[in-house]
Amino acid sequence: MIITRDELRSAQAPLKQQYRDNPESAVTPITATATFSEPGITATVETWSEPVRAGLHTATGGSGADACSGDMLMEALVGCAGVTLRSVATAMGIPVRSAEIRGEGMFDARGTLGVDRDAEIGVQDVRIIATVDADATDEQLERLATATERYCVVGQSLKTPPAIEVRRA
Numbered sequence: 001m002i003i004t005r006d007e008l009r010s011a012q013a014p015l016k017q018q019y020r021d022n023p024e025s026a027v028t029p030i031t032a033t034a035t036f037s038e039p040g041i042t043a044t045v046e047t048w049s050e051p052v053r054a055g056l057h058t059a060t061g062g063s064g065a066d067a068c069s070g071d072m073l074m075e076a077l078v079g080c081a082g083v084t085l086r087s088v089a090t091a092m093g094i095p096v097r098s099a100e101i102r103g104e105g106m107f108d109a110r111g112t113l114g115v116d117r118d119a120e121i122g123v124q125d126v127r128i129i130a131t132v133d134a135d136a137t138d139e140q141l142e143r144l145a146t147a148t149e150r151y152c153v154v155g156q157s158l159k160t161p162p163a164i165e166v167r168r169a
Contacts, residue, residue, distance in 0.1 A: 008090050042066055059109040070123050074103040080154035081128045088147045089132075094140055097133040104129065126158070 003011075019026035034043040034054070041062075042055040055066025062068070082101040089096050105126040111119035136144070149155060 003090060005090050005093050008087065040066075045072070057107075057109075059107075060112050070105075070107055073123060074105060074126075077126070077128065077152075077154045077158075078103040081130065081148055081152045084152045085130055085132075085144065085148040088144055088151065089134070092140065092144065092147075094134050094136045094144065099130055099132045099134075102129045102131075103127070128155070 032045065034045045036042070037044045037051075038053050040055060042053050045052045045054055045067075052072070053066050054069045054072060056062030057068040057070060058064045078101050081103075082099070085099065085101065086096065103126065105123040107123050108116075108119045108121075110116040111121035130145070130148070132141070132144075134141075
């Protein structure tokens with residue numbers, strides 16, 4: 001279903017007004033859960049559709065049979081950037097005929113495995129490349145990229161590492 005700019009604005013207008021009038025109502029909890037319900041060095045992540053078993057990447061001793069959490073991070077980032085880009089394009093009145101959103105990055109397994117204390121840990125050099133088929137000027141595409149980067153929740157969340165707390169059961 002194609003959503004027009006007016007339909008998007010109509011759907012978001014009451015929410016925006018509510019959040020202006022009552023800023024506390026805009027604070028929206030987001031949660032995720034994983035368990036050790038599967039064997040091996042894995043964590044089974046509950047997703048909106050079905051559980052996904054995350055495990056070690058092959059570069060860190062995994063077999064490749066499990067989802068890599070780094071790949072899952074990129075998938076979340078690409079999904080968020082894609083939805084954000086589509087929403088921003090709609091709001092800007094740029095009809096996008098098609099798009100491919102690709103996430104790229106790398107990680108240094110030496111850091112993850114503790115081989116080299118100076119090696120970076122985590123996904124580095126993350127880039128999102130959106131290839132769009134749209135009648136848009138270069139200036140519009142630049143504004144689209146800037147706004148997508150600004151409003152992508154997952155991308156913005158990467159600026160601050162999460163606090164990790166381990167509690168006794």
